[in-house]
Amino acid sequence: MTTPTGTRRRVLIGVGGGIAAYKVCSVIRHFTESGHDVRVVPTRAALEFVGKATYEALSGNPVSTTVFDDVDEVAHVRLGQGADLVVIAPATADLMARAAQGRADDLLTASLLTVRCPVLFVPAMHTEMWEHPATQANVATLRSHGSVVMTPASGRLTGTDSGRGRLPDPQEIALVGELLLDRPDALPYDLAGVRVLISAGGTREPLDPVRYLGNHSSGKQGFALARAAAQRGASVTVVAGSTADPGMPAGVDIVRIATAEQLAEEMTKRAADADVVIMAAAVADFRPISVADAKIKKGDAGPAPIELTTNPDILRGLVTARDEGRIPHETVIVGFAAETGDETGGVLDHGRAKLARKGCDLLVVNAVGDGKAFGTEDNTGWLLAANGDETALPFGSKTLMSSRILDEVRQLVPDGRGARPTD
Numbered sequence: 001m002t003t004p005t006g007t008r009r010r011v012l013i014g015v016g017g018g019i020a021a022y023k024v025c026s027v028i029r030h031f032t033e034s035g036h037d038v039r040v041v042p043t044r045a046a047l048e049f050v051g052k053a054t055y056e057a058l059s060g061n062p063v064s065t066t067v068f069d070d071v072d073e074v075a076h077v078r079l080g081q082g083a084d085l086v087v088i089a090p091a092t093a094d095l096m097a098r099a100a101q102g103r104a105d106d107l108l109t110a111s112l113l114t115v116r117c118p119v120l121f122v123p124a125m126h127t128e129m130w131e132h133p134a135t136q137a138n139v140a141t142l143r144s145h146g147s148v149v150m151t152p153a154s155g156r157l158t159g160t161d162s163g164r165g166r167l168p169d170p171q172e173i174a175l176v177g178e179l180l181l182d183r184p185d186a187l188p189y190d191l192a193g194v195r196v197l198i199s200a201g202g203t204r205e206p207l208d209p210v211r212y213l214g215n216h217s218s219g220k221q222g223f224a225l226a227r228a229a230a231q232r233g234a235s236v237t238v239v240a241g242s243t244a245d246p247g248m249p250a251g252v253d254i255v256r257i258a259t260a261e262q263l264a265e266e267m268t269k270r271a272a273d274a275d276v277v278i279m280a281a282a283v284a285d286f287r288p289i290s291v292a293d294a295k296i297k298k299g300d301a302g303p304a305p306i307e308l309t310t311n312p313d314i315l316r317g318l319v320t321a322r323d324e325g326r327i328p329h330e331t332v333i334v335g336f337a338a339e340t341g342d343e344t345g346g347v348l349d350h351g352r353a354k355l356a357r358k359g360c361d362l363l364v365v366n367a368v369g370d371g372k373a374f375g376t377e378d379n380t381g382w383l384l385a386a387n388g389d390e391t392a393l394p395f396g397s398k399t400l401m402s403s404r405i406l407d408e409v410r411q412l413v414p415d416g417r418g419a420r421p422t423d
Contacts, residue, residue, distance in 0.1 A: 007035075008035050008036060008037060009036045009037070009084040009085065009181055010036070010037045010039070010082050010083050010084050010085075011031045011036045011037070011038045011039070011083065011084065011085045011086075011087065011177070011181075012038075012039050012041060012079055012080070012083040012085070012086045012087070012111065012115075013027065013028055013031070013038060013039070013040050013041070013059075013086075013087045013088075013089070014040075014041050014042070014043075014086065014087070014088040014089075014095075014108040014111075014112075015040060015041070015042040015043065015046040015050070015055070015088075015089065015090070016043055016045070016046055016088065016089070016090045016091055016092040016094075016095040016124075017043050017044070017045020017046045017048060017049065017092055017094070017095070018046075018049070018090040018092045018124050018125065018167075019049060019158050020089070020090040020124040020166075020167035021042075021046050021049040021050045021090060022049060022050055023089075023090075023167055023170050024050075024089050024090065024170070025050065025054060025055075025058055026170035026171075027087065027089060027170045027173050027174055027177075028040060028055065028058040028059055029058055030170065030171070030174040031174070031177070032058060032059060032060060034178075037061075038058075038059040038060070038061065039059065039061050039079060039083075040055040040056075040058075040059045040061070040063050041063070041064070041065070041079065041107050041108045041111060042055060042063065042065055042108070043065060043095065043106055043108055044065050044106065045092075046065075047065065064107055065106060065107055065108070066106065066107055077111075077114050079107075079111045079114075080110075080111040080112065080113065080114030080115040081114050081115070081116075083111075083115055083117050084117050084181060085117055085118055085120070085177055085180055085181050086111075086112070086115050086117060086118070086119045086120065087120045087122065087173065087177050088108075088112075088119070088120065088121045088122060089120075089121075089122035089124070089167065089173060090122060090123070090124030090125075090167050091121040091122050091123045091124065091149075092123075092124070092125055093123075093125050093129045093130075093132070093134075093135050093138075095108075095109075096121060096123065096135065096138045096139065096142060096149075097134070097135075097138050099112055099121070099138075099142060100137075100138040100139075100141040100142050100145075117184065118147075118148065118180040118181075118184045119146075119147040119148065120147070120148045120150065120173075120176060120177055120180060121139075121142060121147055121148070121149045121150065122150045122152075122167060122168060122173050123139075123149065123150065123152045123165070123167075124152060124165065124166065124167035125152075125165050126157055126158070126161060126163070126165050127157070127161070127163035127164050127165045129165065130152060130164060130165040131164075143189045148176070148180065148187045148189075148231065150168060150173070150176060150231060150250060150251075151168075151230050151231065151250050151251030152164055152165050152166060152167070152168065152250060152251070153166040153167065153168045153169070153172075153250035153251070154166060154250075168249075168250035169250070172227070172249060172250055175224075175227065175397070175399050176227070176231060176399070178397065178399075179228070179397065179399045179400055179403060182396060182397065182400050183400060183403060186228070186400065186403035187228065187231050187232055187403065188232060189232060189233045190232055190233065190410055191229060191232040191233045191234035191406070191410065191413075192233035192234075193233070193235075194229075194233070194234045194235070194275045194276060194413055195234070195235045195237075195273060195274045195275045195276070196226075196229045196234040196235065196236045196237070196274065196275065196276045196277075196278065197236075197237050197239070197267065197270050197271055197274035197276070197277045197278070198222050198225050198226050198229070198236065198237070198238045198239070198277075198278045198280055199222060199238070199239045199240070199241075199263060199267055199278070199279050199280055199281035199314075200219040200221070200222020200223055200225075200226070200238050200239070200240045200241070200243060200280050200281055201217055201218070201219035201222060201240045201241035201242050201243035201281055201282070202214050202215045202216070202217035202219075202241050202242045202243075202281065202282045202283075202284070203241045203242070203257070203258065203259055203260040203262075203263055203281065203282070203283050203284045203311075204241065204242050204258050204259065204284075205259055205260065205284050205286070205287035205288060205311070206258075206259075206288070206291050207288055207291065207292065207296065207306065208291065208292035208293075208294065208295050208296045209292075209293075209294065209295055210295050211295075211296070213284055213286065213287065213288070214242060214284060215282045215284060216282075217241075217242070217243075217281070217282035218243060218244035219240055219241070219242070219243030219244060219281075220243075220244070220377070220398050221280050221336070221379060221398045221401070221402070222238060222240070222243075222278075222280035222281060223238070223243070223248065223249060224397075224398035224399040224401070224402040225278055225280055225402040225405065225406070226238050226248070226249050226252045227249035227252075227399055227402070228399055228402040228403045228406055229276075229402075229406060230249055230250065230251040230252050231251075232406060234276075236249075236251070236252045236253065237252070237253045237254070237255065237270060237274075238252055238253070238254050238255070239254075239255045239257055239263060239266045239267055239270070239281075240254055240255070240256055240257070240281075241256075241257055241258060241263060241281055242258075255270075259287070260283045260284055260287065260311035260312060260314070261287075261311070261312065263281060263283060263314060264311075264312045264314045264317060267279070267314055267318065268314075268317065268318065268321060268326075268327075271318055271321065271327045271331065272326065272327055272328070274331060275330075275331060275332065275413055275414075276331070276332045276334070276409055276413065277318055277327075277331060277332070277333050277334065278334040278336075278409075279314060279315045279318070279333075279334065279335050279336060279360075280336050280364075281314075281336075282338065283311060283314055284311055285310065285311055286308040286309065286310060286311060287308065287309060287311050288306055288307065288308060288309075289307045289308065289309050290307070313358075315333070315335045315358050315360060316357070316358050316359065318333055318360075319333055319358060319359040319360055323359075330414045332361050332362075332409055332412045332413060333360040333361050333362075334360060334361065334362045334363070334364065334405070334409060335354075335355075335358050335360040335362070335363045335364070336363070336364045336365075336366065337350070337351050337354045337355075337363055337364070337365045337366070338366050339351055339354075339365060339366070339367060340367065347365060347367045348365060348382060348390075350365075351363060351365030351382060351384055352384060355384050355386070359386075360386070361385070361386050361412055362383060362384065362385055362386070362405070362408060362409065362412070363383075363384045364381055364382075364383055364384075364393070364405060365381050365382045365383075365384060366379060366380070366381040367380075367381065377397060377398065378395060378396060378397055378398065379393075379395075379396075379397075379398045379401050380393055380394060380395040380396070380401070381393045381401070383404070383405060383408060385408070391404075391408070393405070
């Protein structure tokens with residue numbers, strides 16, 4: 001992804017002293033290859049893991065750790081003042097503690113006191129260190145100061161240990177950073193305590209052991225929603241079908257399914273414990289009535305007809321379950337509609353009709369076809385509300401669109417769930 005002409009931004013990347021420092025090289029490369037002006041400020045401990053020359057080669061800028069270098073430029077002030085985004089990765093327990101206390105005992109922490117742009121901390125440490133009350137208190141302090149603290153991933157840690165505390169994938173860090181460049185207020189920590197259930201990807205309806213009916217869904221929009229919701233504090237579960245995304249966002253639980261019937265079963269079961277349900281999956285409308293036990297052969301007479309039946313309407317089924325009390329009545333239900341215009345109406349006309357049929361609280365309408373929506377990194381569309389409000393969703397990354405959708409969702413979540421915004 002290349003930054004459009006005229007939007008070159010200044011990104012300050014602070015590197016903490018943890019083994020995950022080597023992964024940050026990929027983050028630096030992302031921002032430099034996107035056309036941004038990148039300055040790297042490692043701590044002294046960080047240079048024990050990756051040398052200064054590597055950071056300078058990747059960023060194309062000189063690297064320093066002390067306020068006594070380039071004193072005439074007052075670097076500890078200028079670096080922070082000039083930044084459009086600050087990314088701290090890995091954010092070790094020690095580095096976050098010093099930042100939370102307002103310490104200024106090296107170039108990085110001194111620079112943090114002068115920034116007025118979004119600051120993204122990306123923690124990486126052992127599980128016990130992440131869960132320690134002191135660390136959690138420091139995280140809360142940093143968030144109260146307006147910083148975004150990413151939820152760490154789960155997985156293999158240093159040595160033989162595994163658990164929560166792993167540095168998120170570099171691509172994940174870059175996506176969140178780019179979101180904050182596009183929209184600095186995109187990730188308020190306002191969904192803490194909110195349980196969000198999201199469907200993503202496409203369903204596959206088997207014809208025989210090797211073939212299926214499906215669609216072009218990549219799961220990128222559903223994963224983008226999960227990413228944004230998790231970083232806003234929500235407890236997120238994704239029920240995912242066929243996807244092209246390399247992995248799940250950090251801090252998100254995943255349940256894998258294949259068919260529309262499996263998706264309906266999982267979503268209906270899990271929706272009973274959710275505050276927000278978002279149906280972003282692309283569900284096949286039809287499935288074969290029968291599935292061949294062996295591969296269907298290509299005969300001289302040509303293919304035999306395949307008889308189809310209709311799959312369950314999962315979104316409408318969730319609304320019905322809420323109406324009947326099987327899902328709490330205050331649960332917010334959001335649907336997606338991939339539409340094309342035809343002789344009966346335009347994309348938005350079909351979207352309005354679908355909202356009326358489905359009965360959900362919000363419906364995201366996307367125009368599809370000709371390379372739009374499916375499998376792309378960007379998206380656009382409209383957000384239709386049950387009360388008649390219609391909001392255009394400007395073209396941008398799917399993570400940016402997700403942040404705007406969640407703004408509207410947040411307004412519908414009842415009091416008592418999440419950190420309600422103050423007037």
